Amino acid sequence: xxxxxxxxxxxxxxxxxxxxxxxxxxxxxxxxxxxxxxxxxxxxxxxxxxxxxxxxxxxxxxxxxxxxxxxxxxxxxxxxxxxxxxxxxxxxxxxxxxxxxxxxxxxxxxxxxxxxxxxxxxxxxxxxxxxxxxxxxxxxxxxxxxxxxxxxxxxxxxxxxxxxxxxxxxxxxxxxxxxxxxxxxxxxxxxxxxxxxxxxxxxxxxxxxxxxxxxxxxxxxxxxxxxxxxxxxxxxxxxxxxxxxxxxxxxxxxxxxxxxxxxxxxxxxxxxxxxxxxxxxxxxxxxxxxxxxxxxxxxxxxxxxxxxxxxxxxxxxxxxxxxxxxxxxxxxxxxxxxxxxxxxxxxxxxxxxxxxxxxxxxxxxxxxxxxxxxxxxxxxxxxxxxxxxxxxxxxxxxxxxxxxxxxxxxxxxxxxxxxxxxxxxxxxxxxxxxxxxxxxxxxxxxxxxxxxxxxxxxxxxxxxxxxxxxxxxxxxxxxxxxxxxxxxxxxxxxxxxxxxxxxxxxxxxxxxxxxxxxxxxxxxxxxxxxxxxxxxxxxxxxxxxxx
Amino acid sequence: xxxxxxxxxxxxxxxxxxxxxxxxxxxxxxxxxxxxxxxxxxxxxxxxxxxxxxxxxxxxxxxxxxxxxxxxxxxxxxxxxxxxxxxxxxxxxxxxxxxxxxxxxxxxxxxxxxxxxxxxxxxxxxxxxxxxxxxxxxxxxxxxxxxxxxxxxxxxxxxxxxxxxxxxxxxxxxxxxxxxxxxxxxxxxxxxxxxxxxxxxxxxxxxxxxxxxxxxxxxxxxxxxxxxxxxxxxxxxxxxxxxxxxxxxxxxxxxxxxxxxxxxxxxxxxxxxxxxxxxxxxxxxxxxxxxxxxxxxxxxxxxxxxxxxxxxxxxxxxxxxxxxxxxxxxxxxxxxxxxxxxxxxxxxx
Numbered sequence: 001x002x003x004x005x006x007x008x009x010x011x012x013x014x015x016x017x018x019x020x021x022x023x024x025x026x027x028x029x030x031x032x033x034x035x036x037x038x039x040x041x042x043x044x045x046x047x048x049x050x051x052x053x054x055x056x057x058x059x060x061x062x063x064x065x066x067x068x069x070x071x072x073x074x075x076x077x078x079x080x081x082x083x084x085x086x087x088x089x090x091x092x093x094x095x096x097x098x099x100x101x102x103x104x105x106x107x108x109x110x111x112x113x114x115x116x117x118x119x120x121x122x123x124x125x126x127x128x129x130x131x132x133x134x135x136x137x138x139x140x141x142x143x144x145x146x147x148x149x150x151x152x153x154x155x156x157x158x159x160x161x162x163x164x165x166x167x168x169x170x171x172x173x174x175x176x177x178x179x180x181x182x183x184x185x186x187x188x189x190x191x192x193x194x195x196x197x198x199x200x201x202x203x204x205x206x207x208x209x210x211x212x213x214x215x216x217x218x219x220x221x222x223x224x225x226x227x228x229x230x231x232x233x234x235x236x237x238x239x240x241x242x243x244x245x246x247x248x249x250x251x252x253x254x255x256x257x258x259x260x261x262x263x264x265x266x267x268x269x270x271x272x273x274x275x276x277x278x279x280x281x282x283x284x285x286x287x288x289x290x291x292x293x294x295x296x297x298x299x300x301x302x303x304x305x306x307x308x309x310x311x312x313x314x315x316x317x318x319x320x321x322x323x324x325x326x327x328x329x330x331x332x333x334x335x336x337x338x339x340x341x342x343x344x345x346x347x348x349x350x351x352x353x354x355x356x357x358x359x360x361x362x363x364x365x366x367x368x369x370x371x372x373x374x375x376x377x378x379x380x381x382x383x384x385x386x387x388x389x390x391x392x393x394x395x396x397x398x399x400x401x402x403x404x405x406x407x408x409x410x411x412x413x414x415x416x417x418x419x420x421x422x423x424x425x426x427x428x429x430x431x432x433x434x435x436x437x438x439x440x441x442x443x444x445x446x447x448x449x450x451x452x453x454x455x456x457x458x459x460x461x462x463x464x465x466x467x468x469x470x471x472x473x474x475x476x477x478x479x480x481x482x483x484x485x486x487x488x489x490x491x492x493x494x495x496x497x498x499x500x501x502x503x504x505x506x507x508x509x510x511x512x513x514x515x516x517x518x519x520x521x522x523x524x525x526x527x528x529x530x531x532x533x534x535x536x537x538x539x540x541x542x543x544x545x546x547x
Numbered sequence: 548x549x550x551x552x553x554x555x556x557x558x559x560x561x562x563x564x565x566x567x568x569x570x571x572x573x574x575x576x577x578x579x580x581x582x583x584x585x586x587x588x589x590x591x592x593x594x595x596x597x598x599x600x601x602x603x604x605x606x607x608x609x610x611x612x613x614x615x616x617x618x619x620x621x622x623x624x625x626x627x628x629x630x631x632x633x634x635x636x637x638x639x640x641x642x643x644x645x646x647x648x649x650x651x652x653x654x655x656x657x658x659x660x661x662x663x664x665x666x667x668x669x670x671x672x673x674x675x676x677x678x679x680x681x682x683x684x685x686x687x688x689x690x691x692x693x694x695x696x697x698x699x700x701x702x703x704x705x706x707x708x709x710x711x712x713x714x715x716x717x718x719x720x721x722x723x724x725x726x727x728x729x730x731x732x733x734x735x736x737x738x739x740x741x742x743x744x745x746x747x748x749x750x751x752x753x754x755x756x757x758x759x760x761x762x763x764x765x766x767x768x769x770x771x772x773x774x775x776x777x778x779x780x781x782x783x784x785x786x787x788x789x790x791x792x793x794x795x796x797x798x799x800x801x802x803x804x805x806x807x808x809x810x811x812x813x814x815x816x817x818x819x820x821x822x823x824x825x826x827x828x829x830x831x832x833x834x835x836x837x838x839x840x841x842x843x844x845x846x847x848x849x850x851x852x853x854x855x856x857x858x859x860x861x862x863x864x865x866x867x868x869x870x871x872x873x874x875x876x877x878x879x880x881x882x883x884x885x886x887x888x889x890x891x892x893x894x895x896x
Contacts, residue, residue: 026786030874033784055783309579364579422787435804435817439825443832461832 002172002384003136004302004370008035011170013128013135015043017156018067018142022051023422025140025176025301041132043125045070046142047417048447048489049482058125061484062115064417065146065404065518070122071155072401073111075162076103077126084130085164092394093161099396106401114401130163134170141178141419145516149508151399161394167385177301180291184299187355187371188348192223197352213351216334225512226252227505234261242269244321245288249277250427250495253503253514254470271324276429277495287318294320296341297363299371303381305358306368404518405506408486412468412520414452415487416502424493432493444497445478447489448523453479456523463526466490468519471501474526488521550723552733553740554706554713560591565729566638570674573608574640575601585639596641596708599684600866604796605642609653609669612793612818616665616803620811631813632665638674638725644705645687645864647677648694649796651701655858656799665816674721679707679747683755686867688880691758694864696751707744714744757880761861764886765851772890775840781882782843784875789820791846791869791878797854797862800826821845847882 008014008031022029029052036042036055044056045067053059062070078084079100089096108119129135137160143152156173165171177183189196199206201222211218224232226248232238234257241262252258262268262281270282273290293314299305314320319327322344326336338344342360349356354372362369362376369380385394408415423440424431431437446466448458458464460479465472466488475490475497483489490499504519554562566572567588574594576586583601585608588594603612615631650670657666680687680696689695698705703722707714715733717723726733736744767773792798802819805812819826822842828834836842854862869878 026788027874030784030786033875366580436802436819436823436825439802439828440823442825 001174001176001302002166003169003174004304004382005031007170007383008032008136009038011035011040011134011136012132013041013043014138015045015125015129015135016052016056016138017045017071018144018152019138019140019176020046020048020050020052020142020419021138021140021176024178024420026422028138028176028301041128043128045125047484047487048419058121058128060115060117060121060125062117064415064487065148065407065515066115066401067143067146067152068148068155068399069106069111069114069401070117071152071159072103072106072399073108073115073122074126074129075155075159076106076111077108077123078130078159078162079103081123081127083127084162088164089162092167092388093396094393095396095398099158099398102398102400129159129165133165134168135163135165136170136172136174137165138174138176140176142517144175144511144513146513146518147405147506147508147515148402149513149515150510151402154397154399157394158396158399161396166394167383167387169383172383172385175301180300181298183301183303184297184305187299187352192225195351196348197354199352210351213347227507227512227514230258230261233265236264239265240267240269241265242271243278243282244271245273247272247276247278247427247429249281250498250500251492252505253500253516254505255498255501256471257505271321272429273318274429274433276427286324287316288324289314289318289320293318294322294341296320296322297345297358297360297368303370304368305355305363305371305373307360307363405515406469406504406518406520408520412522413486414521414523416466416468416499416519416521417487417489418492418499418503418516419489421491421493424491426493428493428495441491441493444475444491444494444499446475447478447480447483449483449485449487450479450481451485452488452523453477456525458523458525459527465524465526466502466521467524468502468504468521470504473497473499473501488523492516550717550726551736551741552715552717552726553709553736554715554733556711556713558732559713562729562732563588563591563594563640565732566640566725570636570638572638572640573605585642588640594641596678597682600643600687600868600871602868602871603794604649604866604868605639605646605675606649606653606796608637608639608673609650609666610657610799610801610818614665614816616814616816618811618813632668634668634672636672636674638676640676642675642677643680643689643866644677644695644698644702645680645689645866646796647675647698647702647705648689649864649866650675652797652854652858652860652862652864653799674703674725676704676706677702679705679751681708681747681751681754683751684867685756686870686880687755687865688757688759688867689865690752690755691760692861692863692865696755697748707747709740709743709747712740714740714747759865759880759883761851761863761879761883763890764883765855765861767886767890768848768851773886777886777889778840778844781847781877782840784877785822785839785843786875787820787822787839787842788874789822790872790874792820792822793818794868794872796864796866796868797850802826821849843877847879850879851883 005028014032014035021032032042042056043058044053045060045062046053047061047064108122111122112119137156139156146152160166160173166173187196194200195206195210207218229238230252248258249262268282269284269286270279271286271288272279273288279285292311295310297305297307322341326338329336345360349359353374356374357376357378358369358371358373370382373380421441423437458477461476463474464477465474492499502519502521504515507514563572572588573585574588575583575598576593577595578584583595583598585601585605617631618629619627657663683696700718703719705716714736717726792800800819800821801816803814803816805814824834827836850862863879870880
């Protein structure tokens with residue numbers, strides 16, 4: 001997030017796109033709810049009518065995968081109606097002219113046909129967003145999990161630059177990070193192409209710096225992404241894999257392919273707190289300590305580095321992840337020894353400019369520090385890009401709307417989108433062992449619009465088979481208007497109904513993020529429907545699932 | 548008043564050490580970031596008496612979040628089914644009056660009709676030493692509910708801080724026995740001590756930032772003046788996180804489940820929440836209260852309507868823990884105030 005969470009309260013316009021905020025970021029969702037009560041305008045763009053859409057002032061239900069078109073059209077209106085922050089564009093951005101060329105191809109009338117959003121609504125949103133000074137954009141996986149994920153993000157970035165809604169409190173672009181420490185993991189360089197603090201591997205200066213401190217030669221090329229690794233394993237070119245706290249055998253798309261790839265590995269190490277689908281394939285399972293059993297820091301979505309402390313001793317043979325890694329490294333011949341996590345933090349501070357001052361002793365009191373925090377005196381940064389962007393001028397990257405990789409067709413007429421539920425977390429390695437949480441959502445379901453259900457003569461809670469070009473699952477239906485016509489929704493938490501058997505492994509060419517949000521499927525009812533002579537009374541099926 | 552004594556403050560730690568000889572001493576301790584928890588006291592000077600309310604409430608010592616009930620299939624012990632009830636004697640020092648009031652109500656819930664053996668064995672072995680609140684938190688509202696800041700009766704031992712000494716009262720038989728076991732520490736109070744104690748009681752009540760009565764909201768609900776539109780607004784702000792229930796010293800929802808290990812199976816009891824839809828789901832998946840409003844409403848109805856009907860007092864002691872915990876700001880104090888405001892304004896939506 002470029003801004004801080006508490007700034008939501010003082011914003012004027014909140015534009016939430018592709019985020020089920022109330023269910024997946026409830027604390028942020030509640031701030032938005034409070035803000036709405038205080039008179040803030042809330043705009044939600046999501047194909048599904050999520051909880052946050054229920055109290056939004058405007059809900060744009062665009063088709064899944066048409067985010068670029070929608071955002072380009074909003075920008076088109078902003079330019080045509082003269083709502084551009086000309087001063088900001090002149091001073092702080094570049095490449096505006098060629099970007100403007102592209103924008104002309106997205107008038108609202110045309111985009112209405114692509115997205116299914118009325119041209120009038122697009123105009124209204126553009127005006128509301130651009131005319132207010134304190135406007136913030138929030139997005140989550142609904143934007144990124146597409147083959148055009150990077151373009152979607154770029155479109156959001158272009159929108160904030162066009163209107164100058166960046167670099168000030170209460171105006172910015174705010175990706176909501178899903179897990180407690182996914183921001184921290186990225187910051188620490190748990191990515192194939194960067195060291196900690198996003199210092200690129202291919203940059204010789206950064207590499208030399210790390211080489212000097214670590215005393216080892218470092219590779220000159222970026223590594224493989226998760227999706228690439230699985231493909232290489234499938235081809236037999238990648239021999240060994242070390243998985244930490246992930247469950248790719250349930251969470252990666254096109255599971256049949258992933259299973260085959262995992263089977264072809266010579267050596268698989270899995271480090272996790274519980275047995276899961278992936279440990280079944282492992283040669284070695286290393287038991288890791290859970291969150292309450294270790295010290296360290298988490299970095300949350302607003303870049304706030306927070307200290308965590310051990311509350312209970314690890315169970316059995318489990319050890320903290322850093323201890324396992326250090327021990328492994330030492331036995332492999334590279335001595336890594338730290339007395340505690342604070343010593344690791346000192347090394348992080350030494351090598352990472354943005355974490356330069358986030359040492360443990362400073363995190364003891366209060367609620368941590370927001371990076372960039374470059375020195376021991378630095379108070380942290382509540383919002384980013386105040387005077388300049390990290391790279392200097394912000395570039396308007398020209399983008400083009402591309403349809404999803406696998407749009408519905410005659411053979412597979414429905415669009416399947418996947419997502420999460422409030423009570424469950426990811427592949428359920430933890431929460432499905434928790435009696436009360438598991439009881440809340442004991443069974444998987446597929447959300448189908450009442451109109452589609454009627455045309456297929458499917459009843460609520462009846463068993464259907466959903467198949468795509470890659471596989472099929474059996475699941476019970478839940479008829480609801482939350483999901484638009486032509487679209488179905490399945491949560492991916494359930495191993496019994498592993499929806500990723502169906503999903504499309506097509507990835508974004510840059511970020512290599514798979515398109516979990518769109519794939520084409522067909523539905524086959526499995527329970528035989530009784531044919532009734534008498535016409536059944538019309539029942540209002542509105543929201544049978546009330547959460 | 549009989550059963551009153553004076554304890555010199557200098558002798559408090561000596562007394563606690565005496566108490567600790569045959570009991571586990573539990574008291575409020577400060578943790579990181581100003582957290583207050585009740586835990587076994589290792590060093591007596593660490594006890595934090597002038598502190599805000601602990602989270603969670605001391606109910607966890609009578610009705611723990613995770614309670615092992617019995618164990619089956621462990622053949623090495625010679626018994627096929629093994630009762631896991633604990634009989635460990637404990638003294639919980641420094642609890643607030645509101646929490647003791649809550650325990651008195653919990654007793655009626657767990658012990659009145661059919662005795663809960665697990666609660667019973669813990670309760671019989673637990674002695675509460677409460678302290679009169681002299682500086683309530685901003686969230687506290689026990690004064691309006693007569694559940695605090697001091698108690699008239701029902702407590703084991705109650706201390707009132709009189710500056711350099713404590714005014715000690717004992718009400719239960721166990722409390723009196725405990726005091727007389729170390730009778731050499733306690734003196735008979737003088738007339739001036741009674742006066743001082745009365746002063747403290749008065750000033751304690753004066754320190755409250757809010758006085759909330761639940762009678763008005765109860766009447767408004769009973770008269771049908773609080774409509775579903777109001778509850779819809781409340782429901783919209785409810786996360787179903789269950790925080791209010793877990794922290795509430797009076798909430799008693801639990802679930803029972805079995806957990807299998809290599810050498811046997813354990814039956815455990817866990818805290819649960821009536822706010823969860825699974826709590827009342829029946830076989831076949833039917834939900835009697837599928838509509839979320841019903842679930843949210845039930846929590847307030849239980850505390851405001853059913854508790855007084857069944858036990859004669861509200862299911863809320865005004866400890867303010869839900870005010871601290873609730874992220875949606877729909878805690879009891881807020882909702883009671885809102886309902887009161889609605890019925891006063893005549894706008895009963």
